[in-house]
Amino acid sequence: MSETILKVKDLKINFKTYAGIVQAVRGVNFELNVGETLAIVGESGSGKSVTSNALMKLIPQPPGIYESGEILFNGRDLIPLSDKEMTKVRGNDIAMIFQDPMTSLNPTMKIGRQITEVILKHKKVTRSDAKNRAIELLTQVGIPMPEKRYNQYPHEFSGGMRQRVVIAIALAADPKLLIADEPTTALDVTIQAQILELMKEIQKKSNTSIIFITHDLGVVANIADRVAVMYAGQIVEYGTVNEIFYNPKHPYTWGLLGSMPDLDNKSDELLRTIPGSPPDLIHPPKGDAFAPRNEFAMAIDYEKEPPMFQVSETHFAKTWLLHPDAPEIPIPDAVARRIEGFLAKEDQVNG
C-alpha cells in the first residue's frame, strides 16, 4: 500500500458573522495517498471549498475559526503553524489551482514573471535558471510558443490557456499535493477535457496527489480514485470511485446521480430532483442534516445524527438506512436503471 500524504481528522471550521456562527465544516475526516486523486463533490455551500482552503490555511481569521481537528501533512499538523512557516508549505508542498483563471492571474504582470516569482521564492536559483524553468513549465502544460508567451500579459490568453498558466504556476515549485478547486467549471467541455488530460498526465509523471473539488459528477468519474460526497459541512459518503458510482448508499448521492440527465435518458421522463435547498448552517438541523430533503427519512433522522457506517473496507456512508434495524430501501429505480445500463454496456464491450 502506498503511503499516506495527508490525513484530515475531525476538521471543524466556523465563521463568525453578524447573524451568528456559521458552522461551515462540521467534522470532516479523510486520507489521501501519494499519487492518488480524491474528488470532493457537493453543492455550493456544502463546505467543499472551505475544506480545501483550510488545508492551505487560507481561511482568514477572523472571521474564520479553526474550531478543532488536525490537518496532518506528511505527519505534521498544519493548523498550529505560523504564517511564516505556512508560506514555506504553500507552493512548495501544497499548491492550489483556483476556479476562475480570469481572476486568479495578476492582469498587470507578464505571465513569465508570475511563474518565476514562485520559483525564486521557493528555490535558490538564478533569474535565468528560473526563466528556463518557467519556459519548461509552459511547454509541459501544452502552451505553444512558450518563449513568446513568456512575455505576454494574461489578457492575451484565452480561458483555457490561462488555466494552463495557472497550473504551470501551481507546479512551479514541484508540490507534492495539488488542490484544484473547480478548475474546469469556467471552461468549455472541449477545453475541460484537455485540462483533465493534462492534470492526469502531470500526476502520472511526478506522482503528485490531487484533491479535486467539483460539482460535476462526469468530471469526478473521469479523474478520481476516491470520492467524498459532502453535504452541509460533512462528508456523507466516502469510497472508491466505482463504489460511489455503482453502489451508492446515501440518499443524497442517489439524488445527485439521479439529477444528472445521461445521454440515454428518455426526454419524456422528468429528472429526479432533490427537493428543497440545503440547510442553514448557522442553525444546523438536529439529527441528519439531509433528513428534510430525504424522501426515505425515518423518525430517527430528525433526532440523532447518524454515524459513518462501514459498507466495505474503503466505503463509508453516513445514513441511518445502513443500520441493521433499518428497513431495506432499494436504490431508486431511475438511478438503479442507469447503473445497470452502464454495467450492461461494459459487459457488451467485454463480450
Add this chain to the structure above:
Amino acid sequence: MAKKLVEIKNLKQYFGSPSNPIKAVDGISFDIYEGETLGLVGESGCGKSTTGRSIIRLYDITGGEVLFNGENVHDKKSGKDLKKFNREMQMIFQDPYASLNPRMTAGEIIAEGFIIHGLYKNKKERQEKITSLLEAVGLNKEHANRYAHEFSGGQRQRIGIARALSLDPSFIIADEPISALDVSIQAQVVNLLKQIQKDRGLTYLFIAHDLSMVKYISDRIAVMYSGKIVEVGPADDIYNSPVHPYTKSLLSAIPLPDPISETKRTRIPYTHEEQDETASFHPVNDKHFVYGTEKSFQKWMNNTSI
C-alpha cells in the same frame, strides 16, 4: 408538419469597426417550429448567445432577417407594434444574480411588464396574477415582497422565469438558464421549464454548453462553431450519428458519470477546415443537415457510420 414560429434567414451580427469586423454570427439560417425546443450548443465565443440576443432585438443586426409568425422582427416598427412583439417573445438570462434588480421586490420585478403594457390595472387583479405566476414557478405569494438577495440561486432563476412568463409569451429564449446553478437545483429548473412548456404550449430556444442537459430538453439541436451553424437535426440523430467533425469532437469531450467507461473514452480532437463560399447545408436525412462544401460533406459522410 408543425408551423414555423420563428424563421431566421441569413442572420449576420458583426461587431467592431466595419473595415475589420468581428463576425460573431456569420450568416446563419434556421427555423423554430411551434411547440418545440430547439437547443443551440457550442463553445463560448461561438456566437450562440449573440444569436439569441439578435433574435430578440437586443442588438441591431448587421444583415439578414428574423421572421416571427411571418413578420419581420427587425423592421422599423411603431411603439405599439413593438410592444405587441415584446409580449410574444421573452428571455431568461444566464446569471440569476445579475439579471434581477436588487432594489426591487420579486413582485415588482414580475409586475414591471404589467405597468409597461398597461395590464391588470386593478390592484387586486394584479396581485392575483403575480401570485399565480409565483405559484407556477414553485414559489408562493409571501415571496412577492422579498428582495432578490433574500433568495437562493435556484429561487432567483425561478423569479427570472416568472418574469419571462408574466406577459404570456409564446416564445422564450433561455440563454444558459441553468449553468449558474447547482446540479440538484439544475434538475429542478429544467423540470420546471418542461412542465411550463407542456402547460402553456411554449416554444423554446434553449442556449447552453452543457450537452447532456441540452439533449435531455431539446427536440432538435443546432451545433454552432465560430459564427456558423455546422449541424442541425433531431436531438437523437445529433447524438447517435453526428456527421460534422466538430459535433463528433464536442460529443467525445463530455465526461459521463460512469467511471469504467470514462477510463476508456478518448477525445477526438477537432481541427477546423475552412469552408469556401460553395459551402451549404447538405441533408443527411429529411431532418438532419450538415454545413460544408460538397467535397467535405462526402468525406464526412464516408467517415460516419449510420
